[in-house]
Amino acid sequence: MSGEMRVLQRVKPGTVLIKEEPFVYILSSKVHSQYCDNCFKKGKLLKCSNCQYVYYCGRDCQREAWSVHKPECSNIKRTLPRVLPDAARLLARLIRKLQKGGDLVKSYYSEGNFRMFKDLMSHYTDLKENSKKMEHFVSLYGVLHEFFGGVGLPNSAELMGMYGRMCVNSFNICDSELVSLGTGIYLGASIVDHSCKPNAVATFEGVTLSIRCTEELPSLDWSQIFISYIDTMNTPKVRQEDLMYTYYFLCQCPKCLDPKETDNMIAAACPNTNCDASIDPMQSTEKCLQCNEKITEDFLKKYKEITEFSDVHLKNMHDMASKLDMDVCKFCLQKQRGVLHKFNVQYVKTLDLAFQACIDFGQWNDAREFGEELIEGYKIYFGDVHPLLGLLYLKLGKILVYQEECRQALVHLKKAKDVLSITHGSTSKLFRNELIPLLQQALAETGLDN
Numbered sequence: 534m535s536g537e538m539r540v541l542q543r544v545k546p547g548t549v550l551i552k553e554e555p556f557v558y559i560l561s562s563k564v565h566s567q568y569c570d571n572c573f574k575k576g577k578l579l580k581c582s583n584c585q586y587v588y589y590c591g592r593d594c595q596r597e598a599w600s601v602h603k604p605e606c607s608n609i610k611r612t613l614p615r616v617l618p619d620a621a622r623l624l625a626r627l628i629r630k631l632q633k634g635g636d637l638v639k640s641y642y643s644e645g646n647f648r649m650f651k652d653l654m655s656h657y658t659d660l661k662e663n664s665k666k667m668e669h670f671v672s673l674y675g676v677l678h679e680f681f682g683g684v685g686l687p688n689s690a691e692l693m694g695m696y697g698r699m700c701v702n703s704f705n706i707c708d709s710e711l712v713s714l715g716t717g718i719y720l721g722a723s724i725v726d727h728s729c730k731p732n733a734v735a736t737f738e739g740v741t742l743s744i745r746c747t748e749e750l751p752s753l754d755w756s757q758i759f760i761s762y763i764d765t766m767n768t769p770k771v772r773q774e775d776l777m778y779t780y781y782f783l784c785q786c787p788k789c790l791d792p793k794e795t796d797n798m799i800a801a802a803c804p805n806t807n808c809d810a811s812i813d814p815m816q817s818t819e820k821c822l823q824c825n826e827k828i829t830e831d832f833l834k835k836y837k838e839i840t841e842f843s844d845v846h847l848k849n850m851h852d853m854a855s856k857l858d859m860d861v862c863k864f865c866l867q868k869q870r871g872v873l874h875k876f877n878v879q880y881v882k883t884l885d886l887a888f889q890a891c892i893d894f895g896q897w898n899d900a901r902e903f904g905e906e907l908i909e910g911y912k913i914y915f916g917d918v919h920p921l922l923g924l925l926y927l928k929l930g931k932i933l934v935y936q937e938e939c940r941q942a943l944v945h946l947k948k949a950k951d952v953l954s955i956t957h958g959s960t961s962k963l964f965r966n967e968l969i970p971l972l973q974q975a976l977a978e979t980g981l982d983n
Contacts, residue, residue: 544750546918547955550733550758551642551722551744556635556650557626558706558717558740562616571598572739573706573714584610604629608680620669621676623703623716627695628677628687640720643755648720655697659781670696701780706737709963710924717742728759728786729772734920734956735760747918747955759786766878766914768798797913800874801836804828811874832872839872843879850886859894862887881910888925897932904929923952927963930971939975946972 544550560570568575569590578588579595584606589595605625609617617625627635631650639647660666670693677686686692702723706715719742725733733746744760763775769789776784788794800811803821810823814836818828846865850858865883873880884907891900904925911922926949933942949968957963 542752544746544753546746546748547958548746549743549958550746550753551725551742553640553642553719553721553742555706555717555740555742556638556640556720557623557630558715559619559623559626560715561713562619562622564714568714569594570602571595573708573737574739581606583607584613586610586613586616601626601629608682612680617680618673618676619716620699621673621680623718624673624692624696624699625677625680627699627718628685628692631695632685638720642721642724643753646724646755648723650698650720653698653702653718653720653723655694656701656781657694657697660693660697660700663778666700704735704742706740706742708737709957709961709967711736711920715740724755725758725760726756727762727776727780727782727784729761729763729765729769729784729788730786730916731759731761733758733760736920736957736961738961743958745956745958747916766882768795768878770795797876798878799840800877801832802871802874802877804832804871806871809875811876836872839868840879843869843873843883847879847882847886859887859890859896862890863899875906876910876913878914881907881914884910888928892928892932897936901929901932901936904932918952918955920953920956923949923956926952927968927971930975934971934975934978937978939978940981942975943972943979943981946975 560568560573565586566578566588568588569578570587571589571594574590574594576590578590579592581587581589581595581602586609587602587606589598605622636650639649641647660670673696674689674692677692687695699718703716703718704722705713706717707713717740722735722742722744725744732748732750733744735742735744737743744758746758750757762780763772765772765788767775772789773783776782783789796813796815797811799814801814803810803812803824803826805821805824805826808821808824808826810821812818812821812828814833820827843865846861850861850865862883866880866887869877869880869883875881884903888900888903888907891897891903907925908922911919911925915921926945930942930946930949933939933945946968950964950972953961953964953968959965
C-alpha cells in the first residue's frame with residue numbers, strides 16, 4: 534500500500550500491532566441489561582433514570598458516556614417498548630458522530646499513518662445491486678426517520694454511504710471468550726486485510742481492540758498482516774459466499790486455493806474402524822487406499838443421509854440454549870461416528886457444540902471427553918496459535934482442576950498459557966484473573982514448581 538511505512542525489524546508472536554478505541558460502537562440489545570453500555574463490564578448495574586433502557590456499571594461510566602447517550606436518550610424513551618434495532622442504533626450514533634466533526638478524526642495505526650472515516654470503503658454500487666441489503670437499508674431509513682423525528686437525518690444517498698461503510702468495516706466486539714457483545718467501527722484497524730489463514734488476531738478488553746500477530750514476521754508490512762473476518766471452520770465455498778455477501782471480495786489465501794481443502798472438510802470415515810484414513814465421497818472410490826476396505830453404495834448412501842441430517846441439526850442447534858441442545862448434539866455425534874471422518878467439518882462443529890453444551894449443564898465427564906477429542910480438530914481449522922484453541926485448553930484445565938486431577942490439568946493449563954500469552958497478552962484479564970490462579974492452584978495441589 535503506497536505511502537505506508539514498513540518497519541524492517543522482526544516482529545515476535547504476541548506483539549501488539551494495533552491498540553484502538555472505537556470510533557462508534559453499541560452494546561447488543563440482547564444483553565443490554567447485563568452489561569455496562571459504556572465499558573461492557575458485567576455485574577451490578579445502574580439504569581439510566583430517563584430512558585430506563587441503558588445500564589451502566591457506575592456513575593463514572595454514565596458521565597463518560599453521556600455525550601454519546603444524550604442525543605439518543607429521549608428518543609429511546611419515546612419509542613419504548615419497541616427496541617431500536619442494533620444496526621439502527623449504531624447508524625444513529627455514526628450520524629451524530631459525523632455531524633459533530635467525526636469526519637475529521639484521524640486514527641493512527643502506525644507512526645505517520647492513519648485512517649479517517651472517508652477512507653473506509655462503502656461499496657455503494659454493490660449495495661444498490663444487493664436486494665437484501667437494500668431492503669435492510671430502506672427498513673433502517675424508516676426506523677431512523679421516526680427515531681430522529683424527521684430532523685437531522687442525512688439524505689438517502691449520504692446515509693447509504695454511511696450504511697455501506699458501517700456494514701463492511703464493523704467489528705464484532707467480543708468478551709474474553711469470544712462471545713459477541715456488540716458492534717463497533719475501528720478506523721485504524723480497518724487497514725488490516727482478511728485471510729482464511731491469518732497471521733494476526735483481534736481480541737478485546739472491554740471495547741478496546743488489540744490486534745496481535747500470532748506468528749513471527751520478518752517485518753511490519755501492513756500489506757502482509759491478516760486477520761480473519763469470518764468463521765474459517767467452513768468449506769471454501771461457504772467462506773467465499775460469506776465474504777462476497779458481506780465484504781464484496783473473494784479470498785485468495787493458500788487455504789482457499791488448495792483444491793484438497795474441501796475434500797478434507799467433507800471427508801467420510803473409512804468403514805474399517807481400525808483405519809483412520811479419510812474417504813473422498815465425491816470420487817468414485819471402490820476401496821480405501823490405505824487399508825483396501827470396500828466402499829459400498831450403501832455406505833455412500835448412509836454418508837449422504839448423515840450429511841443432510843447433520844446440516845439441518847447444526848443450523849437448528851447453533852442458537853439453542855436448552856437441555857435438548859446437549860441431547861441432540863450427543864445424538865448427532867452417535868450417528869456421525871463411523872460415517873464422517875474425525876476431521877469432517879460437520880463432525881468437528883457438532884463436537885464443539887456438544888462440548889459447550891455439556892459445560893453449560895455441568896456434565897463434566899462428557900465435556901472432558903468431547904473437549905480432548907476437539908483439540909486436533911481445532912488445530913486443523915485454526916492452527917496451533919488461536920484464541921479458540923487457547924480457550925479450549927483453559928476450559929479443559931478448569932474442568933480437571935474441579936475434578937481434582939491437577940496433574941492432567943497442568944498439561945492443558947500450560948498449553949493455554951503458551952497460546953493465550955500470544956493471542957490475549959499476559960496483562961489481559963483473562964490471563965491474569967482466570968488462567969494464572971488456576972495454574973497456581975494446580976501447581977500447589979501437585980506440589981510441582983512452575
